Amino acid sequence: MNQYRLIFILFIGLITTTAFAQNKISGKLSDHETREVLPYATVRLLQQDSTFVAGTVTDSLGHYRISDIKNGDYLLYFSTIGYKPKVIQVSVRQDTNLPTVEMESDNVMLEGVTVTGSxxxxxxxxxxxxxxxxxxxxxxxxxxxxxxxxxxxxxxxxxxxxxxxxxxxxxxxxxxxxxxxxxxxxxxxxxxxxxxxxxxxxxxxxxxxxxxxxxxxxTYKTGGYITIDGLQNIGYLKGDYNIGAKVSHNNTNYSFWAGHTMQRYQGVETEKEELLSFPDHVINRNTTNNGAAYKNNQQYTQFKVSNDNEKRNLSASFAVVRDETPRNNHHELLNYTGDNAYNTESEDKNRSKSLRSTLNLTGNFVINKHHQLKFRLNGGYTQNHYKRNYTEGELRSVSDVDEDLYSFDGQVAHLFQISPSNSLYSRVTHFHNVTSSLYNGDYPSWQHLWKGETLFQFDYMHQFGEKLIMMISPGALYSAYKAKFEGWYGCELKGHF
Structure with a gap:
């Protein structure tokens, strides 16, 4: 049975820079001698022990404001290039508007000037x-x-x-x-x-x-570097090791990364209480895990090349990731109380393996001062294998799954800069996924899922001055799917939305 449905989405947002908080500190910064305002100065709120709490910068009129402040006693630290840093104490119990803070000019002449703050x-x-x-x-x-x-x-x-x-x-x-x-x-x-x-x-x-x-x-016309980093935990085996390299020649950059991570532990003990509710009775279960063992390793490699100039930016990358968990085992003692109370043991053994490869292409073209064109293409293939063997007393369950996952998404976007304060951003995006899974074990079966989505979006933005932006975002979504199952419960589903 086929169904068709078009989903239309309309979002109108009005965004302002006004924020409301329980406690705020606000004020103004100026020059001690000239009384001129000091724009773009750094303001930091500190604890009494100089621990950083929050920060901001003064606006073009020298005003600052820091919101979401808990009650307490703080230090306010002011700094800007060409002036001596200044610290004042402030007690916050409610919204606080401080008197204008005046900073003294640093008139020390040096042959060279060293900037210590960003x-x-x-x-x-x-x-x-x-x-x-x-x-x-x-x-x-x-x-x-x-x-x-x-x-x-x-x-x-x-x-x-x-x-x-x-x-x-x-x-x-x-x-x-x-x-x-x-x-x-x-x-x-x-x-x-x-x-x-x-x-x-x-x-x-x-x-x-x-x-x-x-x-x-x-910008380097020719050159490159190599980076190596590693992290190793002490107490149980956990490591993360990476290497990267980059070579530049004219407008083209070549980058390469590779890495290996690993993790292993055993002997972890846990305990949990569960309440299992059935239509006619309730069972309490206490689980004690006294034999957990886990081992995982992952390797990746990635290569990227990019080229850019004033009119366009292009990049392409290819990556392969391998992930394997050869052991994820749990041995548990189970204590059931209530109706049919009894004690037993369970053994849960899992292992998995995954191999994923991806290809990504992106581009940005500046046609003229009013028009820009952007695109992206991403494709990937993943092969997964999962196996689980669970026993509880004399009961046993076996799962063995092989999966093939194919994914693709692409987008074409156009930016029309109508004026410095008006822009129209339109884009078409398509997502496509195909999954094929083969289930063995207790219930052998096969399933195939195909899904595609196409999204049309338009963003109109208008800026009112420096503090107010209006955005109107209409959009439409088309979705289609097809699922097919074969096995002990064989059926087939199709649909469009």
Missing amino acids: SFIQKKDHLLILPSKEQVKHSFTGYDLLYNLMIPGLTVNRKDKTVTSMTGKATLYINGIEADAKEIQSLQPKDIERVEYYVLPTNGQFTGDAASVNYITK
């Missing part, structure tokens, strides 16, 4: 940050430097390698080309000249992102 420069549509020598010195990766910059509203998780802003996940770029976690991890801090931070960008190549972070690096 410089925040507010542009019309983004924040430009110039890293200091100290921040670069204490950074080893692109994530480290971004963390040390302490950009207000941006959260950097160096462990999980994620960057989020108040508006959502931030997309990361290197010289305008979208980069993945491995590229940012292997980025040399000494090569980073500046960082651009956009929130809900409304024009240019970053349109459509919730937030964008663009690393601007030094």
